[in-house]
Amino acid sequence: MNFLWHAIKKDLLRRSREPWVFLIWLGIPLLVGGSMTLLTGGSDSTPTAELWIADQDQSFVSGLVSSFFDQGQLSELIKTESVSLEEGQKRIDEGDGSALLIIPQDFGNAFFYQEKSELLLVTNPSQQILPGIIEESLSILVDGAFYIQQVFGDEVQTVLSAIEDDPTFVPQNTDVAELSVKINEKIQRLSGILFPPLIVLETTVEASEERELNFALLFFPGVLLMALLFTSQGLSDDLWRERELGTLRRMASSPQSLTTFLAAKILQAGIFIFLISLLIAFLGFSYHQLPFGKIPVVLLMMTLAGMVFMLMFSLLSLFCPTRRVATLINSILVFPLMMLGGSFFPFEAMPSWMVLVGQWTPNGLVLRQLREYLFDQSTMASLSVAFAVLIGIGLLLFVLSSYRNRQVFSRS
Amino acid sequence: MIEVEQLRKQYGEFVAVDEVSFTANAGEIFGLLGPNGAGKSTTISCISGILEPTSGNIRVLGHDVVSDGVASRRQLGIVPQELAIYEDLSATENLSYWGGAYGLRGEKLKSRVQEVLRDIGLLDRAKEPSKNFSGGMKRRLNFGCGVVHEPKVLLLDEPTVGVDPQSREKLFDLVQAQVGVGTCVLYTTHYMEEAEKLCDQLAIVDHGKVIAHGTLDELRNMFGERDLIRLTGQFDPSQIHDIFQHRVDIEVLMVDELNLQLSVGDGSLKLPDLFATLNEAGAHIGETTLSRPNLESLFIKLTGKELRE
Structure with missing residues (x-):
């Protein structure tokens, strides 16, 4: 020893x-x-996805789609930029950005007339998680649009028919009131489910000891x-x-x-x-x-x-x-x-x-x-x-x- | 003391040490003299327990080196041919470590380290890393590491190879000092002068075998009182053998086309006659050396070659 x-x-x-x-x-x-x-x-900073949006429709509806990603917490996670189709494809081909969203022409009309239309999302294969977040968010948006169509489809159709019959159509106060009342009634009916929802999800975030890696x-x-x-x-x-x-x-x-x-x-x-x-x-x-x-x-x-x-x-x-x-x-x-x-x-x-x-x-x-x-x-x-x-x-x-x-x- | 009986060390077909036997006693220096590759270091390695003999027995102070290895190694000090020191440590640290490896501790270790430092002349540079030392100083430290624990048996394996003359003399003094305190020293060398100067008993080894054994005087007597004459030049070996075969006063030890070595009684008186005989035989003499009988003469007589070959 x-x-x-x-x-x-x-x-x-x-x-x-x-x-x-x-x-x-x-x-x-x-x-x-x-x-x-x-x-x-x-550092512990959250990574940000970059979404290029090529809006070929330039309609009210396509504008809603673009602005969807700029709302609330989603805007902190996904940064959007409007680009031309060529520019967007070039950037993605060069591995720049997380995804390219292509909104086709007549997308707005297709939405109103409940016709088939396709949003095209091109993702960057070199990234795995961030394009997935964009895809998931877009899928939620499409689901939401479907339900809006289902619930308020009649009212939208009424307005569109009137416009189709007479392009110079200007709604009377009574028409507007009638439409508003119908919408209000539907909202009242659904309010029991939506405000507040029937199922209340209570989320408790424990003070986790698990570190963010x-x-x-x-x-x-x-x-x-x-x-x-x-x-x-x-x-x-x-x-x-x-x-x-x-x-x-x-x-x-x-x-x-x-x-x-x-x-x-x-x-x-x-x-x-x-x-x-x-x-x-x-x-x-x-x-x-x-x-x-x-x-x-x-x-x-x-x-x-x-x-x-x-x-x-x-x-x-x-x-x-x-x-x-x-x-x-x-x-x-x-x-x-x-x-x-x-x-x-x-x-x-x-x-x-x-x-x-x-x-x-x-x-x-x-x-x-x-x-x-x-x-x-x-x-x-x-x-x-x-x-x-x-x-x-x-x-x-x-x-x-x-x-x-x-x-x-x-x-x- | 060291007792070696019928020691044999074999590597496959190659026999490095062949039936070597000798006894080295306390208070004397036993020399193993022989050329490089003669088996001296292998013998030392077997005694120190580094190599296991193929056959034969070795006892150190009565302890068998194989069956009672630790006890025998406890009595041994070894100074290997190559340096075996830690060059990044100081002389004090080296001596302390090797002293500790042989069981010295505390005050005893400290006092022994100081004694050895004084003996090997490194007291004033004791704390300096030994990598800064000259070759001779390292050799002295190498020696000190082998004796710091006051071994009863000291094995010195060609300790003066590559050492300057001044350090060599210092090492001789250190070896003699060990003998003075009753240590049994086994000293291997291929330097004839060293063996003659230091050793009380000698074994001359070649090709793993002891070819002569005894005190210096006994070995000299084997050669007789004849001088050694070395000649260089041009010679015809068969003719040389012919002209000297009937001469009882001249013996041909070795001859080739360029060298001739003769054992001659009263060599200085015989030189004129010798030159005349060689001239008649057509030999051309370039250089002549006459020396008194010594171990080298004996080695040449026994092996037909020089010790340094």
Whole structure:
């Protein structure tokens, strides 16, 4: 036990003589994370859809359709702009905007005469959610128009017939009064349903603890994992360094066990990973206003995972013929792991096939657990299983690495 | 003490150490002298427990290095051929770490570190990272790391390779100091002068085998009181063998087209006669060296080649 601490102290001392390495392992993930946060706005602002409207009818009814999107809360979500058909199609073809709404000629007349007419909505395939919101809103508008036709169709027909019979038709006060009375009667009849509605929907919005997720927040766990991969890969090089220094061979001729020697390296790595995770977690939790009470579990998960990753890289390097080959293989491995495992892009921004693969990479698995914990989607049971699995894999890798180091690596 | 019996280390078909046996005693330096690749480092690796012997027995102070490895390694100090220090740590930190690896703790460790720093002449630069040291200083620190725990048996594997003459002398003093406190030292080298200067007992090894064994005087006697004459030039080997085969006072140790080495009684007196004989045989002599009998003469006599080949 004494030697274990002695060896940990020695490795920590050696690390303290290389502050630049520490800064690089810390700096790269922070730089990437910071850049991505800045690129994506990094705030909780609601995204806005852009709807181009090509109104080829220019009627009263088509005007109502256009102005529908400028009403109330919808106007905060959807920004509209009137464009010509050509301009609208050009913009959508260039991937600009969320959707193009084409209102055909005679749309107004078709509405009044209850004839068939089609509104055409062209959506931008590169966006998924915002065009969906426009489509849904438009569908509500069309449904509303249908019911207006059903309820007030007779009255509209009366006015239109009078105009068709005599284009110079000017309604008398009695006609207007009669029409108004009919409309009023229908409204009175429906008022029991509409004002207030028969079904009262009471909505209670609980003060939700669930956070609104934005890109930067989704990316934050990936940044932690990126730091973890960089650090553990870098630390795994130490066995090769010791071998090249001749100190590993000297240790093999000492009365101390090489298993203790390796254990000291892993524990030293754990301390180092803990410090790096603490720094990044503190910055991330502060920026995203995450509850600081979650930090201990996050740090425990990161430290354990980092030690497991270090063992994984170490074991691989113990089978390599030279230090250069070991570094090359681990570098070749670490970047695809980061790409697939959600460290460069959140899973939400990745194609589904990539997510399927990425979630099963070692870092992808840890990332999933970390995100579930951070975003309140994990249970104590799932968390316990995750820790047990990490410890189990870590022990297995330790036994294999220790055996390889003892039997072959330190003696060649 | 170290007892090596019938040690054999084999890698596939290649035999690195072949039935080597010797005993090194406390308070003396036992030298393993031989060219590079003779099996000296492999022998040291087997004694230190880094390599497991294919067959044979090794005991360090009575502890078998295979079955009682930890106890035997506890008695050992090793100074490897290549540097084995942490260059980003200071001399004090290096010595403390290696002392701790051999079980020293607390005040005992601190006082030993100070003693060793003084002995190896690094007291004034004790806190400096050792990467700033000269080659000789690093070598001394490398030595210090091997003796900080006061081992009863010290293994020195070619400790002076690449060391400047001044540092070499300092290392010799350090080795002698260890012997002075009763340490058993096993010293491997391919420098004949070092072996002659330091070692009480010697084993000359070549191709994994001990080809001669004894004290320096015993080994010298094997060569007799004859001088070694080395000649370079142009020679016909078969003719050289013919003209000297009946001469009891001159023995051909080695000959090829460019080199001739002879063992000659009263070499300086025989030189004129020797030159005349060689001239008659059509040889062209470029350079001649006459030296007193030494370990190298013996090595050439036993193997037909020079120690540094």
